[in-house]
Amino acid sequence: xSKTSPHALPAEGGLGNEPLLAVDDLHVEFATRAGxxxxxxxxxxxxxxxxxxxxxxxxxxxxxxxxxxIMGILDMPPARIPKGEVRFNGTDLLRLSEEAxxxxxxxxxxxxxxDALSALNxxxxxxxxxxxxxxxxxxxxxxxxVKKAVELMDRVRIPGAKQRVNDYPHQFSGGMRQRIMIAMxxxxxxxxxxxxxPTTALDVTVQAQVMELLAELQRESNMGMILITHDLGxxxxxxxxxxxxxxxRIVENASVHDIYKAPAHPxxxxxxxxxxxxxxxxxxxxxxxxxxxxxxxxxxxxxxHPRCPYRQDNCVxxxxxxxxxxxxxxxxxxxxxxxxxGDQG
Amino acid sequence: xxxxGETILEVRDLVKHFPLNQGIMFKKQIGAIKAVxxxxxxxxxxxxxxxxxxxxxxxxxxxxxLMALERPTSGSVKINGRDIAKAxxxxxxxxxxxxxxxxQDPYTxxxxxxxxxxxxxxxxxxxxxxxxxxxxxxxxxxxxxxxGLNPDHINRYPHQFSGGQRQRIGIAxxxxxxxxxxxxxxxxxxxxxxxQAQVINLLERLxxxxxxxYIFIAHDLSxxxxxxxxxxxxxxxxxxxxxxxxxxxxxxxxxxxxxxLSAVPVPDPEGRDQRERIILQGDPPSPANPPSGCRxxxxxxxxxxICATExxxxxxxxxxxxxxxxxxxxxxxxxxxx
Numbered sequence: 001x002s003k004t005s006p007h008a009l010p011a012e013g014g015l016g017n018e019p020l021l022a023v024d025d026l027h028v029e030f031a032t033r034a035g036x037x038x039x040x041x042x043x044x045x046x047x048x049x050x051x052x053x054x055x056x057x058x059x060x061x062x063x064x065x066x067x068x069x070i071m072g073i074l075d076m077p078p079a080r081i082p083k084g085e086v087r088f089n090g091t092d093l094l095r096l097s098e099e100a101x102x103x104x105x106x107x108x109x110x111x112x113x114x115d116a117l118s119a120l121n122x123x124x125x126x127x128x129x130x131x132x133x134x135x136x137x138x139x140x141x142x143x144x145x146v147k148k149a150v151e152l153m154d155r156v157r158i159p160g161a162k163q164r165v166n167d168y169p170h171q172f173s174g175g176m177r178q179r180i181m182i183a184m185x186x187x188x189x190x191x192x193x194x195x196x197x198p199t200t201a202l203d204v205t206v207q208a209q210v211m212e213l214l215a216e217l218q219r220e221s222n223m224g225m226i227l228i229t230h231d232l233g234x235x236x237x238x239x240x241x242x243x244x245x246x247x248x249r250i251v252e253n254a255s256v257h258d259i260y261k262a263p264a265h266p267x268x269x270x271x272x273x274x275x276x277x278x279x280x281x282x283x284x285x286x287x288x289x290x291x292x293x294x295x296x297x298x299x300x301x302x303x304x305h306p307r308c309p310y311r312q313d314n315c316v317x318x319x320x321x322x323x324x325x326x327x328x329x330x331x332x333x334x335x336x337x338x339x340x341x342g343d344q345g
Numbered sequence: 346x347x348x349x350g351e352t353i354l355e356v357r358d359l360v361k362h363f364p365l366n367q368g369i370m371f372k373k374q375i376g377a378i379k380a381v382x383x384x385x386x387x388x389x390x391x392x393x394x395x396x397x398x399x400x401x402x403x404x405x406x407x408x409x410x411l412m413a414l415e416r417p418t419s420g421s422v423k424i425n426g427r428d429i430a431k432a433x434x435x436x437x438x439x440x441x442x443x444x445x446x447x448x449q450d451p452y453t454x455x456x457x458x459x460x461x462x463x464x465x466x467x468x469x470x471x472x473x474x475x476x477x478x479x480x481x482x483x484x485x486x487x488x489x490x491x492x493g494l495n496p497d498h499i500n501r502y503p504h505q506f507s508g509g510q511r512q513r514i515g516i517a518x519x520x521x522x523x524x525x526x527x528x529x530x531x532x533x534x535x536x537x538x539x540x541q542a543q544v545i546n547l548l549e550r551l552x553x554x555x556x557x558x559y560i561f562i563a564h565d566l567s568x569x570x571x572x573x574x575x576x577x578x579x580x581x582x583x584x585x586x587x588x589x590x591x592x593x594x595x596x597x598x599x600x601x602x603x604x605x606l607s608a609v610p611v612p613d614p615e616g617r618d619q620r621e622r623i624i625l626q627g628d629p630p631s632p633a634n635p636p637s638g639c640r641x642x643x644x645x646x647x648x649x650x651i652c653a654t655e656x657x658x659x660x661x662x663x664x665x666x667x668x669x670x671x672x673x674x675x676x677x678x679x680x681x682x683x
Contacts, residue, residue, distance in 0.1 A: 271538060
């Protein structure tokens with residue numbers, strides 16, 4: 001890798017066994033009028049170069065807030081990070097100055113968002129917006145930067161890039177807009193790409209195109225990718241490992257094969273069982289009963305206990321730690337053994 | 346009331362074009378968006394017809410025309426033999442009682458300033474003959490109970506409910522007039538995964554209880570397969586394939602259906618690298634100016650000259666047991682949606 005960052009704060013490449021990106025015991029809380037919301041409660045995960053980590057969870061589970069904390073795009077206040085580290089090549093990003101942080105954000109860790117139409121600026125052409133990356137971060141002149149933008153549009157396979165570089169976002173279809181977002185994100189060859197629900201707003205056929213593009217770009221540049229989603233199908237297709245979040249915590253993490261074969265947390269198990277299956281047509285779908293927790297009024301003990309079929313008395317009082325099942329696998333359930341064996345508690 | 350299995354909805358050659366105008370003072374029609382362009386199907390009582398397709402294929406316009414919220418450009422929508430598309434005034438109002446709708450977004454389809462009781466009871470204000478005034482509160486409470494909500498919450502406002510509960514309110518409103526047909530336009534896509542299954546189960550239970558017929562519009566193909574008896578695949582305003590759920594999912598004959606099914610991610614990582622995946626290039630063409638002949642030919646890998654000149658009709662093709670609109674239809678198992 002050859003990068004010429006003037007503030008080369010986080011070291012380049014691997015430092016021994018240190019992962020590319022490591023989130024360690026991260027806490028994020030928001031001071032709201034209704035009270036303190038603990039959106040992220042001690043989340044840890046790590047990512048190696050070339051690896052895809054899927055973060056799975058429902059709305060309010062804290063998956064996007066974690067990503068925003070990594071990127072440093074949380075509004076503080078109301079957000080606060082009372083505890084935790086985000087280490088990128090061994091350097092804790094949370095302790096960097098804003099100036100040094102800017103050197104990392106967008107250049108070395110980039111992000112694509114769910115809704116491309118609202119993430120792009122409607123009053124500037126897409127060429128201007130893509131080339132802004134080069135003008136701001138690389139100090140390029142206007143003409144060179146636009147040339148680079150056309151190259152990037154070609155690379156994300158937007159047909160007729162040269163003719164379309166001066167079009168505005170509204171002139172593109174949803175899939176093409178998402179490609180423009182991807183072009184902006186990969187403009188400066190980031191080492192980590194965070195994709196927050198990149199295909200949720202798209203049709204399945206377009207979703208397949210975009211996911212294929214992302215996989216290809218990842219192969220070419222050996223980026224690490226964090227894919228935030230609630231779609232169990234997309235996860236099974238592309239992820240190497242999975243972190244399942246619920247109520248601001250990671251409740252299970254494992255390799256993609258382990259988790260689909262035998263989940264070790266009742267919530268993961270419930271999600272997998274609620275997928276419609278052909279052999280069960282005509283029967284009721286398995287449904288996790290109840291509702292996701294209210295972050296202002298979290299249940300005591302394990303956050304999942306009001307909805308859990310395995311619940312015992314101690315689940316109501318003791319919050320389960322992230323038990324280690326094997327070297328690469330954890331579950332935050334007191335009864336993970338029973339869940340893993342499939343005995344209904 | 347139709348008995349089970351009897352055809353209650355007959356849609357024939359339904360067309361809905363939206364005019365494209367130019368000029369401010371003297372509007373001149375310069376073309377039309379062909380949102381729905383010749384759709385025919387039947388629906389039997391107690392049956393579920395799933396409608397799938399990409400955004401812009403005309404699914405939602407179809408729903409609006411069926412509900413008589415839009416007047417069709419031509420064609421007919423017969424409910425129990427009477428054409429709702431031509432009905433007017435009191436007759437239209439009476440016919441609308443029989444076909445109701447559940448909307449996609451439970452956050453915007455419920456008036457935030459009305460209580461749940463008012464929302465669910467509003468159909469009774471319009472169709473006063475269904476429930477006499479003194480009886481309404483009891484009726485609304487009954488409906489809330491049927492959809493699994495607490496009848497005591499009748500005076501609450503929508504914001505006091507979760508997304509799944511709001512969708513239940515929308516379903517209760519749809520049931521109020523005891524319709525035979527309910528059009529569900531993406532009823533679960535705005536909900537969290539763990540809540541979707543609850544709402545699907547509710548819809549299925551209500552169908553059995555009240556012998557409802559559903560038009561179930563959705564883009565989640567595995568949900569459609571779970572709930573549907575028959576499935577229609579739409580592309581650019583036309584139904585390109587229509588058949589029983591097993592026929593469409595296990596033996597799709599139209600190239601577009603095959604591509605659509607193969608694009609669905611399978612929630613099982615085993616063997617993911619060996620799966621066949623047909624990735625369509627580009628976007629669907631504009632419905633204002635659809636390709637000649639077969640509308641899918643611009644993205645189709647089987648396209649020949651005949652596809653540009655002759656429009657393939659929706660009919661049973663050799664070697665298949667269900668209707669498809671492709672000159673070169675052949676079943677091909679892409680086995681994806683499990």
